[in-house]
Amino acid sequence: MELFEAISKRASYRGHYESTPVPRAHLEMILRAGLDAPSGCNKQTTSLIAVDDATLMAQLLDAIKPDADDPHPVVGGTAPAFICVLTRRLVAYRDRSYFMQDYAAAIQNMLLAAVALGYESCWVEGYITDADKLGRKMADILGVPEEYELVCYLPIGVAVDPVRRVSKKPMRERAWFNGFGKE
């Protein structure tokens, strides 16, 4: 798929997925797209685990299922595969780590790759890295060492429901030429 088409088609899909497995070749293309993203000082702070084993998927979903009083379903709970995003806070420049920028760029590449291959996905991070530490629960199931943090998962699969893109502010409110708010 052409780049600009992939960029404009990408949406945060929170609907149901077909149960059809995602071929390993496609998961590998998505993983490789993630690893091809830049990282600050080339520290390559991002690592990835694709999950397509049904037993493991069930364990992960059980670990992140909402409390009984939370009406929100797990995003991507019916997806045939997840890609879990790991990071290490390695120092890159002076005393700073760019781990967050690094994994975000990797995620963006993977979201585009998923779209280009005919899948939908969603960047699920907020409640994974939040105070209840769901990311660590997922990491433990996947045997992830303590020095890595699991910060996000991307469900990958074919959408059943209609894909809706959010509406955004008009371009003139967010992008300008040669000065803030100009032209």
Next chain:
Amino acid sequence: MELFEAISKRASYRGHYESTPVPRAHLEMILRAGLDAPSGCNKQTTSLIAVDDATLMAQLLDAIKPDADDPHPVVGGTAPAFICVLTRRLVAYRDRSYFMQDYAAAIQNMLLAAVALGYESCWVEGYITDADKLGRKMADILGVPEEYELVCYLPIGVAVDPVRRVSKKPMRERAWFNGFGKE
């Protein structure tokens, strides 16, 4: 350009640029690619300013030029255009802001868009957001209000020098299936 080609061609280019201007239509396509990136809870924390005015470019370069004792040239100092990336730390979920993930995803989209249109670029962030606050100096030149931070610029233009991609760890050291370090 096909998505996976753009992803694999993208490199952090620190060489010289041709002086040929970048057409506004191309800059607009790159800006739009940036704005099309997702943002946490759709808060759209990222804003962009494309700079292609020669006088303004000279002022920006003067603001970020290295100290006399620093031998590093300004990255993209010969580029005909810059895209400056602004952010606001808006709260998205509970008490958290995803401004950093948001702008990183926008930057990644723009880097790919630049490659697809035949340009090179480089994610220049580290020394812009560092203690000497070069980002604020650039922001003042561009009339950016205090509530926005200028965190990165992307030089955009046609490369003169050879484009070299950094070497990265083999995939098996960074990506696995169904468990850390597996398969």
